[in-house]
Amino acid sequence: MTPIEEQLTKYLTDAHSIEEQALVQMQMAPRIAGEDRLASIFREHLRETERHERRTRERLEAHGAPPSKLKDVVMKAGGVGFALFAKFQPDTPGKLTAHAYSYEHLELASYELLARVAERAGDEDTATTARHIREEERAMAERLAGAFDVAVEASLRAKGAVEPAVDVVSYLADAHAIESQAVQLLERAPRLAGDPELERLYAEHLDETREQQRRVDERLHALGGSPSRLKDAAMRLGAINWATFFQSHPDTPGKLAAFAYAFEHLEIAGYELLRRVAVKAGDDATAGLAASIADQERAAAEKIAGTWDRAVDASLREVGITVGAGA
Numbered sequence: 001m002t003p004i005e006e007q008l009t010k011y012l013t014d015a016h017s018i019e020e021q022a023l024v025q026m027q028m029a030p031r032i033a034g035e036d037r038l039a040s041i042f043r044e045h046l047r048e049t050e051r052h053e054r055r056t057r058e059r060l061e062a063h064g065a066p067p068s069k070l071k072d073v074v075m076k077a078g079g080v081g082f083a084l085f086a087k088f089q090p091d092t093p094g095k096l097t098a099h100a101y102s103y104e105h106l107e108l109a110s111y112e113l114l115a116r117v118a119e120r121a122g123d124e125d126t127a128t129t130a131r132h133i134r135e136e137e138r139a140m141a142e143r144l145a146g147a148f149d150v151a152v153e154a155s156l157r158a159k160g161a162v163e164p165a166v167d168v169v170s171y172l173a174d175a176h177a178i179e180s181q182a183v184q185l186l187e188r189a190p191r192l193a194g195d196p197e198l199e200r201l202y203a204e205h206l207d208e209t210r211e212q213q214r215r216v217d218e219r220l221h222a223l224g225g226s227p228s229r230l231k232d233a234a235m236r237l238g239a240i241n242w243a244t245f246f247q248s249h250p251d252t253p254g255k256l257a258a259f260a261y262a263f264e265h266l267e268i269a270g271y272e273l274l275r276r277v278a279v280k281a282g283d284d285a286t287a288g289l290a291a292s293i294a295d296q297e298r299a300a301a302e303k304i305a306g307t308w309d310r311a312v313d314a315s316l317r318e319v320g321i322t323v324g325a326g327a
Helices: 003-032 036-062 069-087 092-120 124-145 148-159 164-192 196-222 229-247 252-280 284-305 308-318
Strands: none
Touching: 003 036, 003 092, 003 124, 003 308, 036 092, 036 124, 036 148, 092 124, 092 148, 092 252, 092 284, 092 308, 124 252, 148 164, 148 252, 164 196, 164 252, 164 284, 196 252, 196 284, 196 308, 252 284, 252 308
C-alpha cells in the first residue's frame, strides 16, 4: 500500500467513525426533539445515515481495511453525550437543532476532504461516494436551517417562557460563551494551519471574532445582563482541549479546517436562534446584531470552504507525501 493509499484509508476510517456518532445522534434525536416536524427531519436523516455508514464501510472493505473499533466506540459515546447534553438543557429543541446543524457541516467538510484525498490517490469510486454523501449532508443541513423557526417555538414552550426579554438575555449569554470558545480556538489555529492562506484566514477571523464578542457583551450590558462566567470558562476549556486534539494528529490542517467550518455553523445557528427570539421580544437592536454577526460567520465559513484543497495538501505534506506524486 502506498503512502497516499494509507492516508485514504485513514480518512475513510474517520468518515466511518463520524457516521457511527451520527447514527447514535439520529436514533436519539427524534425522542427528544420536542416537536413533530423536527422529529420527522431526524428520522428521515437516520435512514440516510444508515446508508452512509454502510457505504463508507464498503469502501474501507474495498481497500482491505476494517473500521476502527476504538474510534467507533469513542465516537458512539460522543454521540450519546451530545444527545444527553441537548436533552438536559431547558431549550432542548433549539440546542439540538443548532448542534445537529453544526455536525452536518462537520460531516460535509469531512467528505470534502475525503473526496480530495481519494482523487489524489486515483480512487474515483471513493471520491464519487464521498461527493454523493456530502450532498445528502448538505441537504440535511438545509432542512435543519428551514426549521429554525420551529425550533425556537418549541424551545420557548419547553422553557415555559413568559417574558421574551429574559430569554433574549439568556441567548445572548450563550452567544458570548460560544465566542469565548471561538477566540480560544482561533488564537491557536494559525500555528496549526500548515498553510499560509489558512493561517491568514484564521488570524483575520480572530480579530473579527473579538469584535463580535465585544458587541455581544455591549448588548448584554445594555439589557442589564452580563456574560456567564461558568459558560465562558467551560467553552474556553473546550477550545483548549480541541487545540490539543488537533496537535496530536499528523493531519492537523485538514481536521482543523473541518472543525473550524463546523464551528462557524454552530455560531450561525446560535445567532439565527437569537435573532428569532429577539424578534419575538420586539428587540430590534439585538435582532439586528444577531443578523449582522450571522452574516459574518457565513462569510468566514465560505472562506474556509474555499481552502479545502490547500488543507488537504497541507495535511499530506505533514505526513511526508509530496502533493501530486501519488506515491
